[in-house]
Amino acid sequence: MPPSAALLEMRSITKRFPGVLALDGVNFTLHRGEVAAVIGENGAGKSTLMKILGGVLEADSGEIRLEGRPVEIRTVQHAIAHRIALIHQERNLAVGLNIAENIFLGHEPRRWPPLPILDRRTLHRRARDIADRIGLDADTHTPVRRLSPGQRQMVEIARALSLDAQILVMDEPTSSLSQRETDALFQVIRELRDRGVSIVYISHRLGEVREVADRVVVLRDGRNAGELDRNAADHAAMVRLMVGRDLSQYYRRGHPTPGDLVLELRDVELRGRPGRRISFQVRRGEILMLAGLVGAGRTEIARALFGLDPIASGEVRLDGTPLLLRNPFEAIRCGFALVPEDRQLQGLILDMTVRENLSLAELRLIQRWGLWDRRRERAEAAEMIRRLGIRTPSLAQRARNLSGGNQQKLVLAKWLKLRPRVLILDEPTRGVDVGAKQEIYALIDELARNGVAILMISSEMEEVLGMSDRVVVIRDGETAGELTHEQLSEEAIIARATGAV
DSSP, rough: OOOOSEEEHHHHHHEEETTEEEEEEEEEETTTTTTEEEEEEESSHHHHHHHHHSSSSSSSSSEEETTTTEOOOOOOHHHHHHEEEEEEESSOTTTSBHHHHHHHTSSBSSSSSSSSSSSSHHHHHHHHHHHHHHTOOOOOOOGGGGHHHHHHHHHHHHHHHTTOSSSSEEEEETTEEEEOHHHHHHHHHHHHHHTTTEEEOOSSSSHHHHHSSSSEEEEEEEEEEEEEEEGGHHHHHHHHHSSSSTTTTOOOOOOOOOEEEEEEEEEEEETTTTTEEEEEETTTTTTEEOOOOOOOSSSHHHHHHHSSSSSEEEEEEEEEEEEOSHHHHHHHHTTTEEOOOOOIIOOOOTTSHHHHHHGGGGTTSSSSTTEEEHHHHHHHHHHHHHHHOOOOSOOTSSSGSHHHHHHHHHHHHHHTTOSSSHHHHHEEETTHHHHHHHHHHHHHHHHHHHOEEEEEOOOOOHHHHHHOSSOOOOTEEEEEEEEEEGGOOHHHHHHHHTTOO
């Protein structure tokens, strides 16, 4: 049990954004050598609270105390001076630098301080030590631009550890990690806790929260909703405090017989994966799930089908007709839509408004006699907001000010306005809370029942098992097996994904 004297106290923290009360008198306490999870739906205020602790944002009111003494944290430098490190949900790396340079960016070891001569030997030795601790299996001389999303997340974690923090905040740290990388991270968390480091762990994956947290703090609508100790923090109790409503219908239950064949891949070979062949079919009204390990090639398939990356060989057929998808424009014209893995980088223009983002995919259609039809644009945007339940103060709200779940629904809405025939969903619920997940699952189910052929990629096993009509397992850029809904099990998927069968 943690001692009664708190290392950190955040008292009555309040923060307002235009049109939104993000935090309303929130209290948070952290003890030395404790892992405290902060959970809640998107928009509950978790990340905002931690950005205030990390000096990224300033609170409008409230107080922060360290070891009983009030402190001011107005900048990131203030936070670092108090040995507080924040690992952001969105990756924040210098992609032109290598792994070691990113880990020690801003506090590089010098050969003869204070002369600005970088000690590269020490830099890479220390970076290698940290990388080995967290299981980052990559040469520290490797440029970050060459790393996978999971490897980039591990570099973020390594950079925070290099600061020798006494408080380490992890915001969705496993969202891009493989199971092996996640297991390694959990081991690091346990070692840090045993050394007296205090850790704030933010995640929508409640199974992880239960595994790693000593205490769970729940936020709802910018307020404290309750706390649970480790023994009381079961899935039902956490969900009940988070959403305040029944989630018994979490996944779709019916699996209707799919219709005619819509999409077919015949011996498709992806660029950069020589000799690896991919074949599968998707039917009308079917949810076909692509499962596999991180880096198996699932996102590459999605990008190729949307015309973003070339196909080296093989054939893609739509309604039996061969296609040559050379660019996204041709894919959209054929009825394809892609909800990408990284909604902020690839799915939205964050500084554009909700209305403008909703119109991006149909710029040529919202015209009348060659002029922009503003009335139609606003009417259609308002209808999609209503249909998908996007929570926004107005159509003029900038996309970056929406919560993660509402940003994801905005990406979906942008494509649904075009009524796609084939909807490709790459990790559609990554970084999305349980309430928003339920809404997205219901929407996907509705689209399938209306005849849309859905190709979905997910790394969450519960999602794979709960949402799919069929599963195609991808391993090292090729088809490793196919399972019907009746054949599905976690063991069967993992065996094919790892080459055990």
